[in-house]
Amino acid sequence: MLRSIEYKKDHVLILDQQLLPHETAYVRCATTAEVWECIRALKVRGAPAIGMAAAFALAVWANRSRLSTLPAFLESLERERDYLASSRPTAVNLFWALDRVMSKATTATGVEEAKRLIETEALAIQAEDEAVCKSIGEHALSLLADGDAILTICNAGAIATARYGTALAPLHLAKERGIGLSAYACETRPLLQGGRLTTWELQQAGVDVTLISDSMAAYTMATKKIAAVIVGCDRVAANGDTANKIGTFGLAVLAKEFNIPFYVAAPLSTVDLSTATGDEIPIEERAPEEITHFQGQPIAPAGTKVFNPAFDVTPHRYITAIITEAGIVRNNYAEALSRLKRTEHAAAQ
Numbered sequence: 016m017l018r019s020i021e022y023k024k025d026h027v028l029i030l031d032q033q034l035l036p037h038e039t040a041y042v043r044c045a046t047t048a049e050v051w052e053c054i055r056a057l058k059v060r061g062a063p064a065i066g067m068a069a070a071f072a073l074a075v076w077a078n079r080s081r082l083s084t085l086p087a088f089l090e091s092l093e094r095e096r097d098y099l100a101s102s103r104p105t106a107v108n109l110f111w112a113l114d115r116v117m118s119k120a121t122t123a124t125g126v127e128e129a130k131r132l133i134e135t136e137a138l139a140i141q142a143e144d145e146a147v148c149k150s151i152g153e154h155a156l157s158l159l160a161d162g163d164a165i166l167t168i169c170n171a172g173a174i175a176t177a178r179y180g181t182a183l184a185p186l187h188l189a190k191e192r193g194i195g196l197s198a199y200a201c202e203t204r205p206l207l208q209g210g211r212l213t214t215w216e217l218q219q220a221g222v223d224v225t226l227i228s229d230s231m232a233a234y235t236m237a238t239k240k241i242a243a244v245i246v247g248c249d250r251v252a253a254n255g256d257t258a259n260k261i262g263t264f265g266l267a268v269l270a271k272e273f274n275i276p277f278y279v280a281a282p283l284s285t286v287d288l289s290t291a292t293g294d295e296i297p298i299e300e301r302a303p304e305e306i307t308h309f310q311g312q313p314i315a316p317a318g319t320k321v322f323n324p325a326f327d328v329t330p331h332r333y334i335t336a337i338i339t340e341a342g343i344v345r346n347n348y349a350e351a352l353s354r355l356k357r358t359e360h361a362a363a364q
């Protein structure tokens with residue numbers, strides 16, 4: 016499986032997800048501005064991958080920096096951090112990863128030590144995410160059986176993370192172990208992460224995947240034996256309300272109507288206890304052209320008004336369980352998530 020990001024010390028290679036599935040190409044980024052643009056343009060996308068890209072951007076900046084005094088170095092590093100943080104507002108992993116790197120850098124007693132700490136932390140974030148995703152896959156597999164079909168939206172797969180993905184992790188692990196799971200992938204208008212990326216990723220892995228348009232979700236749940244809906248997340252609030260790709264909330268309401276379990280696959284890095292409820296999650300609104308045009312061709316009259324939120328929020332009452340690397344959380348999300356985040360914090364010490 017292609018890796019979403021390759022760190023090369025004086026640059027970072029980013030798999031251009033806007034070119035997939037028809038072209039596999041990497042963008043060579045040597046500046047934070049180039050990484051910022053890749054994040055903003057969804058050339059790298061997916062909450063964990065965005066965080067990793069930003070962390071490696073700081074490492075590349077540090078390695079290239081010629082600042083010789085620690086105060087000047089840290090002051091400039093903080094400006095780079097704030098700039099990267101402005102690329103997209105919803106995925107908390109962006110801020111979580113930047114703050115992990117900054118926290119380590121500020122413990123240094125000299126510039127060279129700061130550079131080593133930054134690189135080490137960025138690499139640790141990538142390595143940890145691979146283990147986290149595999150663990151999420153293991154827990155998710157315990158909820159599924161051979162022959163099950165799941166429905167998912169967007170791409171919460173290997174290229175959105177360090178490896179395996181979150182929502183797609185059980186599908187990858189099942190394939191490795193000869194367990195016959197299949198997926199229905201919503202195409203995910205307007206940027207088609209499902210139609211372009213999830214189909215491509217699962218086909219590459221030899222996993223049975225069927226593409227549907229977003230509007231087919233209800234009829235698919237009504238006529239196909241969907242064992243579960245499994246989705247990724249961009250920010251889980253302290254009470255379990257979850258921001259994910261636009262269209263996710265509708266799937267949750269439909270799943271409840273059809274009595275189908277609705278699972279959120281959530282790394283603890285995407286759980287944000289400082290955001291009390293889904294009402295406080297900042298929802299990114301993107302350019303109208305993503306809706307009014309398709310492959311550069313206008314499909315709506317010029318000047319048509321557009322509302323283009325990239326995410327929506329699923330209230331925790333629609334969520335059957337949140338699958339984390341530390342286990343499966345059901346109900347009473349506030350207490351359980353707080354307890355699990357404390358274990359995450361302890362493990363990081």
Ligand SMILES: CSC[C@H]1O[C@H](OP(=O)(O)O)[C@H](O)[C@@H]1O
Pocket residue numbers: 057060061062063168169170171172175176180181182208246247248249259260261325
């Ligand atoms: C593990 S990916 C999480 C999440 O990120 C995606 O959003 P985007 O493609 O805009 O970066 C989508 O909401 C995925 O579920």
